[in-house]
Amino acid sequence: xANPEIVIEGRSITRDYTMRTGVFSAxxxxxxxxxxxxxxxxxxxxAIVGESGxxxxxxxxxxxxxxxxxxxxxxxxxxxxxxxxxxxxKALRATVQIVFQxxxxxxxPRQKVGDVLMEPLLLNTDTPxxxxxxRAMAMLQKVGLKTEHFNRYPHMFSGGQRQxxxxxxxxMLNPRLLVLDEPVSALDLSVQAQVLNLxxxxxxxxxxxxxxxxxxxxxxxxxxxxxxVMLKGEVVERGSRDQVxxxxxxxxxxxxxxxxxxxxxxxxxxxxARRATMMQERV
Numbered sequence: 001x002a003n004p005e006i007v008i009e010g011r012s013i014t015r016d017y018t019m020r021t022g023v024f025s026a027x028x029x030x031x032x033x034x035x036x037x038x039x040x041x042x043x044x045x046x047a048i049v050g051e052s053g054x055x056x057x058x059x060x061x062x063x064x065x066x067x068x069x070x071x072x073x074x075x076x077x078x079x080x081x082x083x084x085x086x087x088x089x090k091a092l093r094a095t096v097q098i099v100f101q102x103x104x105x106x107x108x109p110r111q112k113v114g115d116v117l118m119e120p121l122l123l124n125t126d127t128p129x130x131x132x133x134x135r136a137m138a139m140l141q142k143v144g145l146k147t148e149h150f151n152r153y154p155h156m157f158s159g160g161q162r163q164x165x166x167x168x169x170x171x172m173l174n175p176r177l178l179v180l181d182e183p184v185s186a187l188d189l190s191v192q193a194q195v196l197n198l199x200x201x202x203x204x205x206x207x208x209x210x211x212x213x214x215x216x217x218x219x220x221x222x223x224x225x226x227x228x229v230m231l232k233g234e235v236v237e238r239g240s241r242d243q244v245x246x247x248x249x250x251x252x253x254x255x256x257x258x259x260x261x262x263x264x265x266x267x268x269x270x271x272x273a274r275r276a277t278m279m280q281e282r283v
Contacts, residue, residue, distance in 0.1 A: 006078065007177050007209040008063060008096075009039040013072035015058050015233075032058040034233040035072070040226075042176070043203065045210040047224035047241070049217065051256070055233040057181060060213045064098040064179045077176065090124040094173035101182035103162035107154040113140070113165055114150035120172045139168045142205075144198060160191035164198065171202070181213045196223060217257060221245055229253045 015033040033055045040046040048056045061067040062074065068084030075081065076095055100106040107116055117136035121127045127135070137147045143164040154162055163183060170178055180199070184192040196219065202208060214220050220227060220241070227244040229237040229252065237250040248254045 004078070005041045006039050007042050007076070008211070009075040009078075010059075010063070011037055011073040011075070013037070013059065013062060013074065014070045015055075015062060015067065016070040031233045033062065033069075036230075036233075036235055038228060038235075038238075040177075040209055040211060042209055043207045044225040045203070045212050045223055047212045047214060047220040047227045048230060049214060049220055049227060049256070050230035051215065054230040056213050056230050058233075059230070060098070060179050060181050060211065063177075063211055064096055065092065066098075094124055095175055096177045096179065097170035097173065097175040098179040098181060099163070099166050099170050099183045102186055103159050103166055104154075104186075106166050107162060107169075109154055112151050112153055113157075116154070116165060117169050117172055120169060124173060135172065136168075139172060142171070142202070143168045144194075158191075159187050160195060163187065163195055167195075167198070167202070171206070174206075175208075177209045177211065179211045179213070182215070183212075184219060185214070185216060192219070199223065217245075229256065 013033055013036045014031065017030045017032055018027045019030055020027050036055075036059060038046065048059060050056050058067070062069050065081065065083050065088065068082060073080055076092070081092065111119070114133065114136050117139055118132040121132045121135065133150075137150060140147060140149055145161065145164055145168075149157075149161075154165065157165065167183075183199070184195050187195060199210070200223065203210060210223070212220065212223055224241045227237075227239065227241050228235055229244070229250065231252045237244060237248065237253045244253065245257075248257055
């Protein structure tokens, strides 16, 4: 019987790619994701970590229903989903949304912000025009922007503001699951803290479930409830955030922790607060 608190679950998820190495050579199969199991409870955050090429972004694309799995079972709210054999419905598309790493490349530069936010509603719902506009205005405020930003273009915003717009767009369809693929790695450290705080606030307000893809362990430690460590397409360690960080068992996890410079998010927030105080004193 399906657990109603599990929003997304993967059972033996595999994604293979066939690579030709030469005219007369047999094709070689690359296991980008190899037999991965996971489950994320409603309102919780699963962080998937590992070095570049470990398979975490490939898994993210499967979870977000961009790419099909080669084998295995993906379940969303207890129901099997296979985009390779079944059509993608509007209701299913609304269930899972993604925020990409690059806030500069993920927004159409020719669209005003208001149109960017209203587009998911236009394509996936029968929401009237006036209501689409009203909901977009409200979502701008939810992510810390202003209603006057509605008619501006993406190039008029900073990187942090653009990522807030991308988050707002992802939330327009009221998804149950948000996949965050390195959402703050392209931002300055001070802006990272602001966006991470926003994500935590939104998760609490909307009871959102997150799958958080990252190589930054300080960010993972701040945001995650559970951690899954991947290496060469396989899961080598998993557990609660406190378990994995306090007592990493696998040699690769230990190596990853030792090799990654950790920037404390609390220290980032403190630095932002000090800078704001200094600015006020100058006025």
